[in-house]
Each structure stands twice: as C-alpha cells, then as structure tokens.
Amino acid sequence: MERVEIYSMSINLGKEICRRRREQKLTQEDLAELSDLSVNFISRLERTKNQNISIQKLDSIARALNTTTPDIIMNAYRFKEVKVENHQDNTPVFIKKVLNELRKMAPDKAERVCKSFIVLAKEINKD
Template sequence: MTINLGAEISRRRREQKLTQEDLAELSDLSVNFISRLERTKDQNISIQKLDSIARALNTTTPDIINNAYRSKPVKSSEVSLDSTPVFVKKVANELRKLPKDKAERMCKAFIILLKEVN
C-alpha cells in the first residue's frame, strides 16, 4: 500500500477553503513546495515540514499520515472542530514569528483596540 500525503494535504486544504498560497504562508513554506507536494505521488518531505503543514491545517502529523493510508478519507470537519477564518490564522502565524514579549504586547494592544471598537 502506498501513501499519498500530498493528496491528503490537498483535500484538507480545500476543505478549509485555503489556497496553496494561504497554506504556504501559514506553514512558512514556499508555494512551489506546496504545489509540488500536492501534485506528485513521490514525496520527499521532512518531518519538520510536515509538522508545519499539520499545524497550519489545525491537525497533527500522525493524523495526516493515518488519514493518507485510509481507503475512505475522514473529513477534517470530523476530526477538528476548528473553523477559524483564514485571516485569524494569518495573524496568529505572524504573532508566532515574534519574540514572546513582543507578541504578548501586540495581543494586549489588539484586545484593547477590539474593546474600543465594540
């Protein structure tokens, strides 16, 4: 039995209404890498890159691997209840890139701003 991680990643990405560009940005990988991974059956991917993709898709690496082996895929919505909008994921991704203290200050400022708008 062969495993096609790219097909599973593509299926999950489409279910979450993400483009390849969105997934690339959320996982800090290139669009070319995501595209090649999804369209080829012969993948060579490091566990670190697969972990990054899994986090961007709000799942786990073992879940992607296990689901890629299944004959009938499990929908992401059956596995994860996360329906976070793409722009919120992008903000969270950018915050993860900051040093912890700076990210914390940004979050506090954002919360204050949200409270003022409401």
C-alpha cells in the same frame, strides 16, 4: 500458466494535505504562508507522487491545517495506491502437476512422498 501478483502499497500525503486544505477553503498560497513553506513545495507535494518531505515540514503543514502530523499520516492511508505486478511463472508444467498432486494429499502422506522423491533424485544425480 499460474499468475503471481505482488502488491505494494504507498501512501500519498499530498492528496490528504490537499483535501484538508480545500476543506478549510485555503489556497496553496495560504497554506504556504501559514506553514512558512514555498508555494512551489506545496504544489509539488499535492500534485506529484514525490513524497519526499521532512517531519519538520510535515509538522508545519499540520499546524497550519489545525491538525497533527500523525492524523495526516493516518488519513493518508485512505488514498493508498496499490500496484499489482505480474511475474511470469517459468516453472515447468510437470513440476506444477507434481505440486498439484501433492497439495491433494494429506500432509503426512505428502511429506513421505517428498522424502522418497528426494532420496530418488539424489540417487539419480549420483550417476
């Protein structure tokens, strides 16, 4: 059975903010005070995947960390999380075999075979 994988990516701003905060030897309390945000907000941002943050709050944090919002966002891509989802392929085996044979053909020949097959399938479905 053929395996199909779908990749989705998300960035984690909290990990980047935490990294920068620790690099500057600041506590969450220090960052909260410097950014005029609550310690609970900083803590939740750093420890959870909930990245629901306004641009204003992100700007406040960036200023408190002596950097810019775009810089935090760009560096957060280093901590991107890649999620792989497997989807069952329910395509019948005989269709997979036909597709495999078509892939082996030259494109113009495969196109002629497909057109012939479509004509044949339509003719069979008329009955």
